[in-house]
Amino acid sequence: MKRVAVIGSGLAAISFILQLPEEIQVIWIAGEGPGLSNSYLAKGGIAVSHSIDDKYSHLTDTKLAGAFLGNDAIMKEVTFGSEEVFHWIEQQGIHFDKNPSREGGHSQNRIEHLSDQTGKFLVAHLWEKLRVERKVILLENHFALELLVQKGKSIGVKVGDAAHEKEMDIYASATVLATGGSGNLFERNTNAVGANGEGIGMAFEAGAELEQMEFVQFHPTRLYDPAGRRNILVTEAFRGAGAFLCNTKGEDFMKTIHPLGSLAPRDVVSLGMYHQMDKDNVPFLQLNFSAVKEEVFQRDFPYLYNEVKNEPYFKLGWIPVTPAAHYQCGGIKVNASSETQLTGLFAIGEVACTGLHGANRLASNSLLELFYFGSKLANYLPNTLQKSGELWRSEPKPLPTTFPQLSIYIKEVNGLMWHHFGILRTQEKMKLGLNRLKELKQDILSTPHMSIEKKRLLNRMTCAIQIAQSALLRIQSLGCHQCLDDGMDKPIHQ
Template identity: 35%
Template sequence: MKHPDPSLLIVGGGAAGLALALELADRRPITLLRPSSDDHGASRWAQGGIAAVLSPDDDIEAHIRDTLAAGDGLCEAAAVRHTVTHGRAAIEWLLGLGMPFTRDPDPRSRYPYHLTREGGHGARRVIHAADATGRVLIETLLDHVRRHPHIRLRDDLTAIELLGSRETGCLGARCLDPQGQLHELPASDTVLATGGASGLYQHTTSPHPACGEGMIMAAELGAELRNLEFQQFHPTCLYDPEGSPFLISEALRGEGGYLRNIKGHRFMPDIDPRAELAPRDIVARAIDAEMQRDQCRHVWLDMTHLPRQVVSQQFPTIYSHCVERGLDITRDPIPVVPAAHYSCGGIATDLTGFTGVPHLYAIGEVAHTGLHGANRMASNSLLECLVFAHAVADVLKRTEPVPSDTTTTSAPAGSASNICIDPTHVKALMAHLRSVMSRYVGIVRNDNDLNEAARQIEAIREQSRQMQSHYRPDPALSQLNHAARLATLTVAAAQARRESRGLHYNRDCPSHASGIPRPSRQYLNSD
């Protein structure tokens, strides 16, 4: 059947999806899937800010250089230049929407908004809204999205697969509502903005991260997945076994916080001349090594030598969260651990967000644009969300929408059964998958562990396949299936990389391989 509706379907309502919707809504009717509250995904939880060259004392070439250095040989130079060059325009667009960035109180400052500095950046270039940039950003974007007459927000639907085939390209998405009813949403063009894959791990810096669902959905239509082995672990998540995950922003180290081991020794200067502001992979590995050596569950981030006001006024969200958890960070050191934070790999796209599958685009953390290489530099990811949302909008504004023809779509994956699955079974298997990934595919890897991970994940996949064939479709079961398939691909990419680079560290091959560094490329039929 031909669907005359030239609509655009955006799957995911974090920073990337919302920004794209606003950029295009005056031109095309948009359906935006945002199946849950703001707690889901990563954007709402961003604290530090957005990196861009804004100060007259900074320059584009310096931001490019810093990004390439952090990416450890695997950044794609064109993607880095494209993103950095469009940084100022992205921030001005947000200011135009009324985004209340924190102003610089210093009257001598050469830029009106306060810029902070984070790991890997050689200059102050991170614009922020106090220490709650993500929350303020989402509120600002959502406020406009909700008022736009051409944007239809669907908070009841979770996409479980894309419509179409490798031959037809993408024709929309098949979704489930909370009651398990299937819905087909045909669309002329579809944009995946479903976030990363940190949810494959047990300890994460946000409470409900994505598990790479969008990556698998795109791969099912033939899209390439690139660099899945590069998972970033943020060095400093609050160690709080009773509470929900909470990030202690890198900006605290940017303002002078010290990392101390359990005995109180400040260890980063022994490891890297940049000390606490070394790139995240170096800091996370150093913390991991201290914890292994001292057999302890956390290290300390010490802010107690800094003026009380700097800490409580510049970091009000972190300060009050810690106070609620019984910790005054102006007086007590903060217990911190590394946790899964950001997926550098994802769906390979070009500079317009195009995936290579006709009518399918990907933006934000689900995509691999080439910006981050083997290691993302702090605060470059929200910038990437905004710049690539703009790039996709630019292309789609110039493209005549073609009505989608869903005659050729395949039957839904999974069973036609009417039996509901016990959600505790799905939860337990997902928890098992996460613990396998954390134990064997974490910050420091080795060949034996990766082989063991592959073996255990195959068993999990078999169980999840059986569940899928016995029970009626269910959003959590679909997430488990996607996650288990992505975990298989992630382990395979880690096994195939016979070197250590950026975020991927394998004790059995601890150095760079010789020759030109190459990204890993995977297709679903090769998993």
């Protein structure tokens, strides 16, 4: 029997498993489940270029957004493959709205969407299809803790069963990491609770190479919510429909920064907002939606409309917004077949660095990327897969679930990442931040008793330290890595 262990339950994992031939046994380590993934939260949609002219323009937009740091061959392969992805999704019984919208950095309307909750609808539909059509061994509320390596090869994964306070080894001839990004490491972020960079941490510890970890994309418009109760993203498509960012005088300040104004690439808008908030000494900026007719707001952005319609600012025609950590552009280094440097270990989705995004992801290229490579790997993997042994797991051993000091450590790490590795970095702040992260990791290691939460936290710490180290190594500002003391007059925007 050929066996694959799949870790994560976002769209990368779901679409990959759906396309994997039935004769391959799948052990699925699903963590918190798809409802708590970034996939579920995706709002805007998926970038698809249908005509040949638009494919070239999509490719150019991708290169420009990524500050020409992306891999040319991969960028072409994926943008030109976007129509194939679109057809595959439609063949699964999903029908896009067919009025493509525009998002930051795109020179054309090419974002295919399902109202303003594309991710939620895609996850619900494909998860249900998978549940009905594909036999898998589904391990819910189980978390990958460590990758098992023997003689330089990945042989499976150590897993914690949080409900039963146990851990066990899962054996497979291939392991596919689809654990998503790391935005949740930052104090202000748009991400789901599962996006903690654990997959990155595990892969690094197992010997896989990471790449471009310094490029953390900050989304310009998360709803400003001082109480922190609501994590609501104001989709870029809303700016595509006419909303624009204002300073305290009500001026469209982005127009003076970039020809695309509020629809400039995300790194440009977030940095512009950062400076403006500093200048005006305010914790948020106004997103003026006076140019969006109420019926259009209600019809095209029903989720957002319902969330803000009763707020006092709504009547004034604006929404308070702030930039927040959103997307991990780098990740585990993979080749065009999603293979990592470690034999038998594969990575797809946000956890992987394929070379598509370069220094900054073009909006809505991430759903495209995960569907594209999920499908490609499902076709490629069966031919390369060795037979696995009969035994698929070891005898479970007791391991407590909780780590009492968890929230204290998480709070400090979140603050460090936001203040020392946020939108505008300095060498001094980064050095201080990195030292403190390393101290914290040692501190955690020195606490008594091991537990599932503690092992997960250590993987997060590894990821945070890797972001910090990569950021320190890149002296010059580029894409979403912006450094104040890089010796340049102003940050580089291509």
